[in-house]
Amino acid sequence: MKIVCIGAGSMAEAMINGWIRKRILRPGDIAVMNKSDEDRLDYLEHEYGVRKVDDDLSAISEAKFLLLAVKPKDVGVALASVREFIRKDVVILSVVAGVSIDAIQKAAGDHAVARAMPNTSAHVGKSATGVVWSKAVTKEQQYEVRDLLNSIGSVTVVGEDKLHGVTGVAGSGPAYLYLMAEAMVEAGMEEGLEHMDAMRLVRQTFLGAADMMQHDDFSVLRKKITSPNGTTQAGLNALIENGFKEAVHEGVKSAAARSKELGKEFS
Missing domain, CATH: 3.40.50.720 (NAD(P)-binding Rossmann-like Domain)
Structure with a gap:
């Protein structure tokens, strides 16, 4: 064995x-x-x-x-x-x-x-x-x-001191993406999409974006698909104005902090 x-x-x-x-x-x-x-x-x-x-x-x-x-x-x-x-x-x-x-x-x-x-x-x-x-x-x-x-x-x-950050980013990271996917499906349905259609569109959007992310810097990819005054710019503006990046930062920090707390609880 x-x-x-x-x-x-x-x-x-x-x-x-x-x-x-x-x-x-x-x-x-x-x-x-x-x-x-x-x-x-x-x-x-x-x-x-x-x-x-x-x-x-x-x-x-x-x-x-x-x-x-x-x-x-x-x-x-x-x-x-x-x-x-x-x-x-x-x-x-x-x-x-x-x-x-x-x-x-x-x-x-x-x-x-x-x-x-x-x-x-x-x-x-x-x-x-x-x-x-x-x-x-x-x-x-x-x-x-x-x-x-x-x-x-x-x-x-x-x-070893960086492993708490790994926990916050990667260990817990899939759950952040699943939550975002849930929110996108819900928003799509509010715009009239059927549930299964919204699920299919979100799933493929994540798959395609993940593949693209293997080939270029994330900020470069974002800028390439963001036309001035276009739909993507409008969506990004709304996310930024509603504290999207700050919320992600806090999510990672909170997960990393909890990792540190768990270590202290054991010791």
């Missing part, structure tokens, strides 16, 4: 799905565990063919990687329950918001730790992921972790 997932929520599932779809790992290479939800483990076993870790925790000693994907408040209990079974050369790959490398090592032992902040677009291989390494992570292990993360999207290596 290559990896045991401690925690079986939406992020763990998104990563499992990405690994299997990209054939980075086989279902038999992955085991999952959590503290209470047996139905969730049964679902993951049935849906993806992964193994369950039940009462016999010795299976953890086979793992080369541990994916730590629990809520911040549960990190201490989760790691305490498996600490005696963790092999010395394991890499703990944490996707827990806010909880520092130092705190993880205090709870689990002085193991190699990679902290990553992906997002749930991992489910379709499109996550934007930030990652930071502890000093104990070897170059070879860094390459292996990057392979795991690259299989679910793109990877940006940052300093």
Whole structure:
């Protein structure tokens, strides 16, 4: 077995799905565990063919990687329950918001730790992921972790103090876009569009814009499609006048601040 997932929520599932779809790992290479939800483990076993870790925790000693994907408040209990079974050369790959490398090592032992902040677009291989390494992570292990993360999207290596910003921008970012998409659909319906037509138009607009954003600076793209006194200019003016950019800034800052708070709550 290559990896045991401690925690079986939406992020763990998104990563499992990405690994299997990209054939980075086989279902038999992955085991999952959590503290209470047996139905969730049964679902993951049935849906993806992964193994369950039940009462016999010795299976953890086979793992080369541990994916730590629990809520911040549960990190201490989760790691305490498996600490005696963790092999010395394991890499703990944490996707827990806010909880520092130092705190993880205090709870689990002085193991190699990679902290990553992906997002749930991992489910379709499109996550934007930030990652930071502890000093104990070897170059070879860094390459292996990057392979795991690259299989679910793109990877940006940052300093640990920057990971809160990654959380605010990328970790929580898809939800901001979904909220904007909801608002655009609602506004389109107010202008007479049918719900399904508005959904289709918004979905394709996001897809097209995302593709364009791969090829040019965002401000350049915005200026290219904004004719003076045109419809786009009118729409942008309304967004700016209603505090659109300030609201986005506050959203990112609030998510990053909450990440910092979660770390303090754990420590």
